[in-house]
Amino acid sequence: MLVSALLTSLAINSGLCVLFFVLYSILRKQPSNYEVYIPRLLAEGSSKRRSRFNLERLIPSPGWVRRAWKLSEEDLLSSSGLDAVVYMRIITFCLKVFSLAGIIGIFIILPVNCSGTALQTIDFTDFSNNSLDVFSISNIESGSQRLWIHFCAVYIVTGFVCYLLYYEYNYISSQRTAYFYSSKPQPHQFTILVRGIPVSAGSTVSESVENFFKEYYPSTYLSHIVIRRTNKLRSLINDGTKLYRRLLHLQSDPNQEKYKRLRLFGSKVDLVDHYGKQLEDIEENLRLKRSEVTSAGDEIRAAFVSFNSRYGAAIPFHMQLSTNPTNWIAEQAPEPDDVFWPFFSTSFIKRWIYKLVVVVACILLTILFLIPVVLVQGLTNLSQLEIWFPILKGILTITFVSEVITGYLPSLILQLFLKIAPPIMEFLSSIQGYISHSEIEKSACTKVLWFSIWNIFFATVFSGSVLYQINIFLDPKNIPGKLAVAVPAQASFFIAYVVTSGWTSTSSELFQIIPLLCSLIKRPFSKSTDDFQVPYMQYHREIPRILLFALLGITYFFLAPLILPFLLVYLCLAYIIYRNQFMNVYEAKYETAGKFWPTVHNSMIFSLVLMQIIAMGIFALKKVSLASTFSAPLIVLTLLFNEYCRKRFLPNFTSYSAEALIKKDRGDQDDATMGEFFDSLTTAYQDPAMLPVRYSESADNLNEPLISSLEIRG
């Protein structure tokens, strides 16, 4: 790719970004768009719709940037929880890393690369006609001693990243403990989920649980709720809710008569009455089914068991309860709202099969996804495109068109394809057997991350058939050499990718295109202005994206340092925009208290090791074998560092220590409200499908909030 193609892509994307910023600055001030741009403030009631018109509303203003910039970490923590803080720290972490890498890259490595003559000498007279490869390490001659500069840069950046990783892990780990100490008593702290409950003949699951815990944990056991099979109930409730929504809509519509419908035999039936009747039927059905479920003993061999202290709940969770390790398996309970109820409907064997199916599905999906990626890669080879589509020959000779096609289109298409990965991965995780939404998203996050690394990084680098790629990994000793050849060759594509995918996706995140379009389409049909839901941050989409950019930055910083300024711009954009979104748009759906960080840490270590392997390969390729040899200890050191961090911090991310639990329990001892809390604990984990619903009555008084609490997720 030539410099000019990059400049074209840069121009298009900068234009888009500016456009999005300006549009956002105007549109966010229109009251009709409040539910798109500040749903959170609206829901909290801290922002009211002002319908008064003034000129200011039409002039773009950057006030929101200042507010986002000024937001302190404490405010973020109190308003959006620790997960939001961790997310912002990923961005600042990358900013720090790439600031140092950027200084080294731009001011030291870039001039060195340009001074090389292996590919071509730089042409200052017609700058935009230089190939981007001039700026990469490929331009340095074999055996050149200047490669030791790159070698030093690799060591310095690895050391800096490791130092920062340690610092962050330590910080977030201590934040997690602080968060726990400052938290109010919450049901999930006092509760465990027990599965594989053995039931002797003639007794129920409930009796079995009661007997077991009264026998072995008499002093701490409080209560339990056995889980029942409620998938049929749940689908009935969902049907009812849909019908009820429609009914509400009809009732609130002043032009109700319009909707009366001509039936087949000519008789006019009031649609409202019709729906009302259906709803009553469903309700009756629900009542019947529910009593059936309760009486017939449709119990699953799983139960939420609550204890009278956090430490009391932690002991059975940490120990093997029964002599048969497949019975009485305990795990930490999720927050009550976070429980993924549909999961419990499947049996143990089914869950095992599903797990295997998910693994196979993930592998298949990852492999099949290569097909569009390879096609996209074909676009960067104009000559090949001409062979495939001879008709395009005329158009492709126009410089601008060819620049758009090579510089902008490939990464745009790739990005669109990648949009479908997170929902698929989330679906796969949901059938894999996790008991909470947060676990599902955490698992989906890891899946999406590896999917992106494989399908963007490796697929682009080794563009070729699937079998060719698999062959590379089946021949481990040649990996460094093959990476060393293939990775620098794709530098220009990834620079364009950062600009297209990074810049545009971040600014479109600000602009919220899809919610805006939905809101525009819905507006004529809906009168109720309160009918909106506050969205929540989908970490499994956002975290892998940033981590992929970090991977690109770390692997390319010494190969093609030109990528760094673009990455830094992306990170600055993300820093401001996501802070703004946390303030105005997203609500916390659940709180994992920073459990996403270990994924981030692992991904960074992977990036470092990958970079070091490439360095080894490239130094060998450039015939500076001493540098290649000295790169090997760096890999070992990085892996040892990772091992140390796993020992030092990871345990804190799975459970809290006895020390912390006992201290926190003692702090609560004198709290008068604890009695009340323990009373609420007995019903906290009631399956929402088992709670009574009355559509017909609530339909009369438009009791909307009741419905939203009834809606079944998943």
Next chain:
Amino acid sequence: MLVSALLTSLAINSGLCVLFFVLYSILRKQPSNYEVYIPRLLAEGSSKRRSRFNLERLIPSPGWVRRAWKLSEEDLLSSSGLDAVVYMRIITFCLKVFSLAGIIGIFIILPVNCSGTALQTIDFTDFSNNSLDVFSISNIESGSQRLWIHFCAVYIVTGFVCYLLYYEYNYISSQRTAYFYSSKPQPHQFTILVRGIPVSAGSTVSESVENFFKEYYPSTYLSHIVIRRTNKLRSLINDGTKLYRRLLHLQSDPNQEKYKRLRLFGSKVDLVDHYGKQLEDIEENLRLKRSEVTSAGDEIRAAFVSFNSRYGAAIPFHMQLSTNPTNWIAEQAPEPDDVFWPFFSTSFIKRWIYKLVVVVACILLTILFLIPVVLVQGLTNLSQLEIWFPILKGILTITFVSEVITGYLPSLILQLFLKIAPPIMEFLSSIQGYISHSEIEKSACTKVLWFSIWNIFFATVFSGSVLYQINIFLDPKNIPGKLAVAVPAQASFFIAYVVTSGWTSTSSELFQIIPLLCSLIKRPFSKSTDDFQVPYMQYHREIPRILLFALLGITYFFLAPLILPFLLVYLCLAYIIYRNQFMNVYEAKYETAGKFWPTVHNSMIFSLVLMQIIAMGIFALKKVSLASTFSAPLIVLTLLFNEYCRKRFLPNFTSYSAEALIKKDRGDQDDATMGEFFDSLTTAYQDPAMLPVRYSESADNLNEPLISSLEIRG
């Protein structure tokens, strides 16, 4: 190798076995050999030395075989502990597996193999001139449908082995629980070892431990013993013990005067006085050092902490105690006699470095060991030997010599080389940071096992340079094909190996050559007939050997079923001989309660998967690709089975369940002797180097037992 070479080897080894049996049957009846052949009975006092001579003593009698055969599992359990039972069950497990495999192999597969014509048709007229390859799968033509018989055999044997593995795991797991329930209160059940104790300025480790456990475990904490750095003390004590031994020897010798020695200046000094003086010096030195250690606070940040119930000790062991996971690390305490004290002298960082060093050393040792193995393999190629040593040409043409060299010598040399592996591995494990002798041996067992599999199986199969072998494993997709070519080719070597190594080593185990020789040499110098130590079973030598034979049996049963009868004979020998040895010779040094079984299970699964990979390769090589494809699911199923077993049984082998602990604790509540036991608990984990020793006094009254309790192992 020809059938005649195998017959030669068979004849030599059968002769040796018979010789050993006859000699054993006679020698064991000589009172002077009691300490070699029945030291255990002697120590227990159940057998007295009869010096009366009778003719019966000179006639070999098989009475001991009958007694060994009749020994029941309960008797074995009560006399030698669960580990001995597990060891014998490994042998019976193999016997069961190879009985079925033997029936299938000899009566179905062997005739099928012989009927093939790929290599040569079998020559019944001159049977002993047939190559052994006639009996192997190599003799079947490519594409022959008869290979489906082998395919079925692979499925049947895999199924049978998995069924038996499940049954045994289940049985031993329940035996383990039963053993726990029936055990008396033992110090290690009530104690944990805590490491990484943080110490604030101005306080000692002891205070720190006391504060922590009184704060967080006030109701269960009993006492603690802080570990001190005693390596200097230990070497002093060892010096003293040696000197004391020599002194004792002199004192008990009636010809004491003889030992008086001419000194440099002509003055005669009584040696006994001289040693006595030295001993007093050491004792004084010891007293000084000990008070120094006690007062100067030479404390290590580790302590044994005892609790008033088993369950109380289990809770801190299972939980993360401190918010910093590298502090207050708890693990189960070993039995007091089993503690490996020298270990504690090293710091955390040193231990980490040692661990790395051990890993590197193991890899280096395994690789370097290939050199003798490859040389040994050279012996099977007579022609190559002639090229190396042209002088031997004349001798090598003699049939008997060449038969001995190809059939007997290679496996004998290999076996001798392998004798040095277990002590080296034990040494490596001992510096790796395990806190008990049993852990060290368990780790050494695994090391020796993989060492044997690599250096006997793979090194023989892929005889060639080290680099060639590593290259094979770096090219994973060709492994089945390469195995399929190389494994059947070595069938005859392994048949000879089973006969030589298996048969002879087992019968020499019975004969106890080395202890017998030692005893013969020592006898003229020692008058005291009570000066002997009961040996203990070295599981890390014996278990890998049996497992290696099981690997050979499982991988070769369908390739060259001729190996199976020899294996069965080996196993029958081992069955009788080891039962005899457990009864008469070996004492239990420690009790892991069956913790060796998971290693056995893993090794069996590895053997199965290896066999299946070879089957896949060989069916592909023989152009029955459908059978090759259908072998793949078997690998997946075997691994899934292993995964299930890990979930189902493995947790029971690391710790006991809450249910078992609480039940056992309740059983003890009414026991009146518990008070006494708790008193003894406070000093159970006292470092033996810190106990007072008085050589000078004990030297006067020949208090031998005192010394043996003082001797420091390791």
